[in-house]
Amino acid sequence: AGLSSRKIRYAVVGLGHIAQVAVLPAFAHAKENSELVALVPQWAEEEGFQDDPQAIAGATLFAESGCMNCHVYLGEGAANLGAPDLSNVGAATGKNAAYFVEYLSNPAAFGNQVMGSYSYLGQENLEALGVFLAASKGP
Numbered sequence: 001a002g003l004s005s006r007k008i009r010y011a012v013v014g015l016g017h018i019a020q021v022a023v024l025p026a027f028a029h030a031k032e033n034s035e036l037v038a039l040v041p042q043w044a045e046e047e048g049f050q051d052d053p054q055a056i057a058g059a060t061l062f063a064e065s066g067c068m069n070c071h072v073y074l075g076e077g078a079a080n081l082g083a084p085d086l087s088n089v090g091a092a093t094g095k096n097a098a099y100f101v102e103y104l105s106n107p108a109a110f111g112n113q114v115m116g117s118y119s120y121l122g123q124e125n126l127e128a129l130g131v132f133l134a135a136s137k138g139p
Contacts, residue, residue: 040059061128088137091136097130105126
């Protein structure tokens, strides 16, 4: 039987070296089947970052890395553990991409004792996420 063309929802949750080395590479070719990643072009258009490849890369990483297990973005995801809706986090906080990179690297330094560090994603990915979050100004 052939592979299904049905889109699936998945997210990878994990902190640290095992998630980075063992789990995330397994999803490297799964983008075409992800319902959440399929939303990225719509998000880019609604938020106005469709011409920013780094923001699009950050949005894709956001969709495939488990962020939406706790956060909501443009009506998708789950509001768990008190995690905020990030649809307009760039406008609401007035923070730039560098701020978000620092925050994602060490949320505890900002008083967030629930969210773990995402520094294992590497600087390039953190910068893409930072650009995406800073560009998230709400529809």
